[in-house]
Amino acid sequence: QQQVKQSPQSLIVQKGGISIINCAYENTAFDYFPWYQQFPGKGPALLIAIRPDVSEKKEGRFTISFNKSAKQFSLHIMDSQPGDSATYFCAAVNQAGTALIFGKGTTLSVSS
């Protein structure tokens, strides 16, 4: 049973556009939601994260929107750049902090 559902699987955005990736979770025991960015041949790197008591968090061009009642959260990349082309994973961490569950990933391609 997939506990974190991520969509779309792939995304193509023009340079300067907005990239939006969506995730939904099922287990209300999750209470920390990080997003990771992964380049080919590299490990995932933490991009931005949010707690469920906050509806939005912004860091530079990256924003997480969080809807606790709907159990959904999304990543918005403003002014997308070719260097943003990578695979993005949403994740959910349980309350004890002992388990991190990944979504299936979204491959983003930003055309120049």
Added chain:
Amino acid sequence: GAVVSQHPSRVICKSGTSVKIECRSLDFQATTMFWYRQFPKKSLMLMATSNEGSKATYEQGVEKDKFLINHASLTLSTLTVTSAHPEDSSFYICSARDSLRNYGYTFGSGTRLTVV
């Protein structure tokens, strides 16, 4: 910030041999470390969770005798792929959890294992 060093980044070995991959937390103590396997264009699959000083907990379907995990200190965990076969070829990634920051998961840069 927290840094996790994983070594080697690439390794090629012959079938039947064993390969050890190291994962080190450089600037924090990691009571818990995680090992993942990633197939091309797929998500990370958790293989096992290791706790310092105790046996690793393996996920269902992961052969503990093939993938030996040791977490002998608060800064080092090792994954040994024993009697490697071509189907073990994959990208292996470790992650360490900073015990002082409950939600701080930091990932290593990964190891590309090719078994020939």
